[in-house]
Amino acid sequence: MSKSIAEAARMLAGWLRETRAGVAxxxxxxxxxxxxADFRSPGGVWSRHRPVMYQDFLADASERQRYWLMRKESAPAFLAAKPNAGHLALARLEAEGRLTAVITQNIDELHQRAGSRRVLEVHxxxxxxxxxxxxxxxxxxxIQTRLEAGEEMPQCDDCGGILKSMTVSFGENLPQDVWQEAARLASECDLFLALGSSLVVHPAAGLPETAASGGARLVIINRDPTPLDSMADLVVHGSIGETMEAVMEQMKAESRKSKVESRKPKAEN
Ligand SMILES: [Zn+2]
Structure with missing residues (x-):
C-alpha cells in the first residue's frame, strides 16, 4: 500500500540513518x-517520431538526418532543465555517506549537475x-548551435566522421561494464531506492529484484504503481521531489534533536 509522504519520510529517514551502502x-x-518529458509518454518524442535504429543510423544518411532533426527538437528541453529537489537530495545523501551511487536510466546529466559524483548511466x-x-x-x-545554424548532419571537425550523441540507441547493445557494476552494487546494497522508474522493462527491473533478494530494503517512489510494489518495504505513489524533501527535513530535525540531547548534562548518580 502506498504511504503518505509524511509517513514515508519518517520511515525512510530512519532507514537512511542506518544504511551503510544505499543505492539509488x-x-x-x-x-x-x-x-x-518522458520520451515514451504520450506527447513524448517516441509518440511523434519512429525511433532511429542504431544499424539504420550507421547505414543510411536519411536516417541520420531524421535523427538530428529529432535531436534538434528535443535538445532545448534537456539543455534548459535544472536539477530538482529529488536530484539534490540524492547528491546530499551521497555526500553524507548514505548512498554509494546513483544508477540512472536518464540521459540528461541532472544528477551530476546536482552534485552526485558516482553516477552510472545505463543508457x-x-x-x-x-x-x-x-x-x-x-x-x-x-552541436545544438550547429544544428540551429542549419547543419543537417553534423560531422567531426577533425576527421569528417559520423557524430552521434553518447546515448544508447534502439538496437544498440547496452554498456555491459556499466550494467555489471550496477548489478554488483544492487546485490551488495542494504537499501535500494527506486525513484521514477516504471520497473517494467528488463534489465532495469531486475536491479531492485537483485537488491531485495540480497536482503536490502526496497523503497519505490513513483507516480504510478509498478509491478514490484508488492515486493517493496515502502511504496509512495507521488512526487519524488516532495517526498525526498520531506525525508531530508525529517533527517535534519532528527539530527538537531540528537545534538541537543547529547549536549544535555548527564544526570549524576
Ligand atoms: Zn572524428
Missing part, C-alpha cells in the same frame, strides 16, 4: 519533475556528442 536507481519520473548521456571514428567529444550546446 532513477528513471524518467525524476526528470519529468524538472520539465523533461548513456544526451549531453555529450562524440565522433564514431576518432571519439572526439563535443558538448550538447555546441
Amino acid at each position: 536507481f532513477t528513471g524518467a519520473g525524476i526528470s519529468t519533475e524538472s520539465g523533461i 548513456g548521456t544526451a549531453m555529450k556528442v562524440h565522433c564514431l571514428s576518432c571519439d572526439k567529444r563535443y558538448t550538447g550546446e555546441e
Whole structure:
C-alpha cells in the first residue's frame, strides 16, 4: 500500500540513518519533475517520431538526418532543465555517506549537475556528442548551435566522421561494464531506492529484484504503481521531489534533536 509522504519520510529517514551502502536507481519520473518529458509518454518524442535504429543510423544518411532533426527538437528541453529537489537530495545523501551511487536510466546529466559524483548511466548521456571514428567529444550546446545554424548532419571537425550523441540507441547493445557494476552494487546494497522508474522493462527491473533478494530494503517512489510494489518495504505513489524533501527535513530535525540531547548534562548518580 502506498504511504503518505509524511509517513514515508519518517520511515525512510530512519532507514537512511542506518544504511551503510544505499543505492539509488532513477528513471524518467525524476526528470519529468524538472520539465523533461518522458520520451515514451504520450506527447513524448517516441509518440511523434519512429525511433532511429542504431544499424539504420550507421547505414543510411536519411536516417541520420531524421535523427538530428529529432535531436534538434528535443535538445532545448534537456539543455534548459535544472536539477530538482529529488536530484539534490540524492547528491546530499551521497555526500553524507548514505548512498554509494546513483544508477540512472536518464540521459540528461541532472544528477551530476546536482552534485552526485558516482553516477552510472545505463543508457548513456544526451549531453555529450562524440565522433564514431576518432571519439572526439563535443558538448550538447555546441552541436545544438550547429544544428540551429542549419547543419543537417553534423560531422567531426577533425576527421569528417559520423557524430552521434553518447546515448544508447534502439538496437544498440547496452554498456555491459556499466550494467555489471550496477548489478554488483544492487546485490551488495542494504537499501535500494527506486525513484521514477516504471520497473517494467528488463534489465532495469531486475536491479531492485537483485537488491531485495540480497536482503536490502526496497523503497519505490513513483507516480504510478509498478509491478514490484508488492515486493517493496515502502511504496509512495507521488512526487519524488516532495517526498525526498520531506525525508531530508525529517533527517535534519532528527539530527538537531540528537545534538541537543547529547549536549544535555548527564544526570549524576
Ligand atoms: Zn572524428
